[in-house]
Amino acid sequence: MPINKPCAFINARSGSTSDITGPLTEKLKSKFDTIGPIEYVEPEEMAEMINAAIGDDCDLVIIYGGDGSALSAAKLATEKNIPIVALPGGTMNLLPKTLYETLDWEEALDTALACEEPRWMAAGDVNGDTFLCGCIIGTPTRLNEVREQIRDKHFKEAAEDLVFNVLNFKSENVFEYGLGRSPKTYLDANLLHVVCPQMSDFKTGRGGMEINALDVNSVFDVASLGLSAIASDWRESDHAHTNISNELHVKGTGKIDVLLDGEPKPMTLPLHLKLIRKGVLVLAPN
Numbered sequence: 001m002p003i004n005k006p007c008a009f010i011n012a013r014s015g016s017t018s019d020i021t022g023p024l025t026e027k028l029k030s031k032f033d034t035i036g037p038i039e040y041v042e043p044e045e046m047a048e049m050i051n052a053a054i055g056d057d058c059d060l061v062i063i064y065g066g067d068g069s070a071l072s073a074a075k076l077a078t079e080k081n082i083p084i085v086a087l088p089g090g091t092m093n094l095l096p097k098t099l100y101e102t103l104d105w106e107e108a109l110d111t112a113l114a115c116e117e118p119r120w121m122a123a124g125d126v127n128g129d130t131f132l133c134g135c136i137i138g139t140p141t142r143l144n145e146v147r148e149q150i151r152d153k154h155f156k157e158a159a160e161d162l163v164f165n166v167l168n169f170k171s172e173n174v175f176e177y178g179l180g181r182s183p184k185t186y187l188d189a190n191l192l193h194v195v196c197p198q199m200s201d202f203k204t205g206r207g208g209m210e211i212n213a214l215d216v217n218s219v220f221d222v223a224s225l226g227l228s229a230i231a232s233d234w235r236e237s238d239h240a241h242t243n244i245s246n247e248l249h250v251k252g253t254g255k256i257d258v259l260l261d262g263e264p265k266p267m268t269l270p271l272h273l274k275l276i277r278k279g280v281l282v283l284a285p286n
Contacts, residue, residue, distance in 0.1 A: 003032070003059055003060045003083075003113075003283070004032070004033075004034065004059055005032065005034045005035060005036050005057055005058050005059055005060070006028055006032060006035055006036060006058065006059070006060035006061075006062055007035070007036030007037050007038070007050075007053040007058040007060070007061060007062065008024055008028065008036075008037075008038045008039070008061075008062035008063075008064065009037075009038075009039050009041055009046055009049060009050060009061070009062070009063055009064070009065075009073070010024075010039065010040045010041065010064040010065065010089070011041070011043055011046065011063070011064065011065030011066070011069040011089065011090075012040055012041060012042055012043070013042065013043050014064075014065035014066045014069055014089045014090045014091075015066055015089070015090045015091035016088075016089055016090065016091065017064055017065055017089035017090075019040045020064060020105065021038050021039070021040050023106075024038055024062075024064070024109075025038045027106070027109065031113060036053045036056060036057075036058035037049065037052075037053055037058075043069070043072075046069070046072060046073070047072060047076060050073055050076045050077070051076060054076070054077065054080050054082060058082070059082055059083075060082065060083055060084075060085065060283060061073050061076075061077045061082060061083070061084045061085070062084070062085040062087065062109070063084060063085070063086055063087065064087040064089040064105060065087075065089045065090055066089065066090020066091055066092065066093065066262070067086075067090055067092060067093065067094050067095050067132065067133050067261040067262055068090070068261055068262055068263040069086075069089075069090065070084065070086035070095050070096075070132065070261075071130065071131065071132055071260070071261045071263070073086075074123075074130070074132060074280040075130055077280075077281070078279070078280050078281055081281060082281065083118035083281040083282055083283045084280065084281070084282055084283070085108070085109065085112040085113075085282070085283050085284075086099060086108075086282070087105040087108050087109060088100075088102070088103045088104070088105055088108060089105065091262075092262060094133045094134075094199060094261075095132055095133055095199075095261075096108055098133075098198055098199055099112075099121075099282060099284040099285075100112065100284065100285075111284070111285065112283045112284055113283070115283050115284060115285060118281050118282060118283045118284075119281070119282060119284065119286060120277070120278040120279070120280070120281055120282075121198060121279060121280050121281075121282045121284075122196055122197050122198060122275060122276065122277050122278075122279050123196060123275075123276045123279020123280050124194060124196050124209060124273060124274070124275060124276065124279070125273065125274050125275075125276050125279075126258065126260070126267070126271055126272070126273045127267060127268075127271055127272060129260060129265060129267075130260075130276075130279065130280075131194075131196070131260040131261050132196060132261055132279065132280060133195075133196060133199050133261045133262075134193065134194060134195045134196060134199060134261065135192075135193075135194040135258065135259065135260055135261075135273065136191070136192070136193050136194070136258070136259040137175075137191065137192040137194070137250060137256060137257070137258050137271065138175070138189070138190050138191035138192060138214070138256070138257065174188050174189070174190055175188070175189060175190075175250055175251060175252045175256065175269070176188060176189075176250070176251040176252065177189055177192060177213060177248060177249065177250045177251070178248070178249045178251075179211065179243055179245040179247070179248060179249075180245060180246075180247055181246075181247050183249055186249075186251060187213065187241075189213040189214055190214055191213075191214040192211065192212070192213055192214070192248070192250070193211075193212040193214070194209050194210070194211050194212075194248065194273060195209060195210040195211075195212075196209060196275075196279075197209065197210070197275070208244055208245050208246035208247070208275040209244070209245060209246070209248070209273070209275050210242065210243075210244060211242070211243045211244070211245055211248055212240050212241070212242050213240070213241045213242075213243070214240050214241075246274060246275045247272070247273065247274045247275070248271075248272075248273040248274075249270065249271070249272055249273075250269060250270055250271040250272075250273075251269070251270055252269035252270055253269055253270075254268070254269055255267070255268055255269075256268075256269050256271070258271075
């Protein structure tokens with residue numbers, strides 16, 4: 001499946017992007033006889049422009065932005081079996097780091113274009129919405145931000161966020177979850193952290209998604225969990241339970257807070273999460 005006509009879109013609002021239309025156009029012109037649009041765009045314009053480029057026979061969609069930008073592009077491109085390249089231009093850049101092992105957009109692009117064939121990458125699905133990296137379900141979702149702020153050495157902001165979560169935690173915000181296609185047993189949790197196989201450093205083998213369930217019953221448990229997240233990883237907390245599964249069911253009624261690849265998406269219970277083995281077509285090494 002040789003690439004004949006790539007297009008590229010730069011999310012003007014992503015965390016660390018700049019207008020690279022000039023050097024990106026030059027690089028693509030040096031490798032392809034024909035290229036599609038190379039645009040620096042507002043996020044609300046991106047879907048329409050990607051669809052137009054695909055309709056004009058572009059057969060590779062390059063996105064320079066964050067994980068949320070890559071997710072938006074992947075949804076549109078995968079419907080037409082068109083691969084994507086996710087260049088690191090966001091805040092966390094989990095997907096580009098996993099696919100290309102670099103945070104330099106030119107190195108990532110060179111690695112992608114050196115691939116002879118695109119490949120399928122697994123994705124998660126929750127009630128019809130896709131995620132490529134991970135999904136967080138539950139009220140204290142901002143504990144994930146605390147961990148990232150510590151890693152980035154933003155200690156003051158991390159401490160403030162941890163205090164916020166402790167003060168605003170409500171122990172009654174509990175839901176039931178079950179593993180597998182037809183769960184026979186359901187357990188209680190306040191927070192679920194679901195990680196796609198390619199993003200997990202846990203040994204999933206040929207299994208499915210890594211599912212970290214957090215069962216915290218008091219403000220003191222939230223503080224303990226937060227300190228564990230700061231020090232290392234949620235898995236090391238006494239309140240965390242890790243499993244591997246292709247499917248996950250969350251019982252309940254009403255609304256619940258959900259983060260899909262870092263983007264907030266309030267959803268209505270019950271939830272059904274499943275692993276999609278052929279989730280998105282990417283131009284990346286195996």
